[in-house]
Amino acid sequence: MNTGNRNSDSRDRLLYACLAFSGQITASVTHELNNVLGTIDQVAGLLEDLAATPASEVTVAVERLSTLTDRLNRQTERGVTLTKRLNTFAHMGDHITVECNLNDLLENIAGLTQRIANMQRVELKTTLPNHDITVRTNPLFLSHLLFLCTKKALSLADRDVVLEIRLSQCDEEAEVTIEAPCHETAADRVQEDDFELLRSRLPVVITEQLSDEGIRIGVKLSTGGR
Template sequence: MNSDINKKLQEQFLYQGLGFCGAITASVTHELNNILGTIDQLSGLLEDLALTLTQGDVATGNQLTAISDRIFKQTARGMTLVKRLNTFAHFRDDVAAKFDIYDAVENLLALMKRLALLKKVELILTKPAEEIIVKTNPFSLLEIIFLAINRILPCTKKETVIEVVLSKQNSDAVITIKSMHDGTLTRLSDGGYLRSLISHISGNTKESFDDVYYNFELKVPIPER
């Protein structure tokens, strides 16, 4: 009986995890498509300038420099996104890894930036006062944070922020997600899959909200050195 339950849980983790990967990848590739479109337009401008030169017109150095700078910035932006996506993909490699929680969450929030901006909300991460190393399933931890933010986003007041605060409390790493809600929010932890994920990483959560603010707190044990 237990083996059947575990098998179903593993299948659910795989299925939901693919959805998590798909949402992040879709958002990033949309951004990359915008970058490539901009570079394509700038390349067209360079081609037009080259044509005017063959006809005897003089392209100013300022024009060429401006286009070159814009191509450089878009290329750098694209390379950063690809590097972040690659880092995210490798969090799937190890089910029990030691890692700096700030680096992992910072990378995730950067990849989620577009999803938040579509809702006119900004994601802000507060860096902890000291390095916090945890040992757990990094992919599952990030999926919990993604699900929490994704659930909160539609209920967050527009033109406000969702703040993610990382801290250390006794022998736990604490991830707190705070926002101003619009009054339509329901309790996040009602979802059975989310509870399974939290249990999977040996974490525990606490929620609280009033007429204005919502707080979601996730605690993850810090391994002994």
């Protein structure tokens, strides 16, 4: 295969990987939004039944109504947060390279991945520094890479544990560390092709440690003195 064909093949694979990533995130978030709407629908239906019952047949306690309206408020708030996160994610492909706030990017991708972690009975915890860290990068590729790192850690993590995603800065380097307790030593189940493809497109250094205490993945990026 000549160089031109190889480049084109690599571009196609990267494009497909990014589309698949967007699909996974969208499927997960819309599933969660459907649950939000489902809950709102149940509460509305119950309120409708209560309102349709003659006052002589049922007495609705104010506390019961208050519990139901609290539930509506919580679910509406959750729906708004999910929509904002998905909208931010959808705009990541607007520009190939931008000045990117890593704090915001990490918080968003962790929020979008939370449900996937919950399905494996793992809680995601994001620890951010009290100052913003910015890098010049492709936000979609970086989000995808961090998502794959998180999935890799999730695939090895024990159940009912906390997976911590931590952002820190040392001199001109920003580091994202993803850590979780695990006892599994089996080979990871993340698509290595996508992982390597993204690694080759981003100026990052990735380290992986699997020990008795757990899995630790580090992703270092240059902040270029910012």
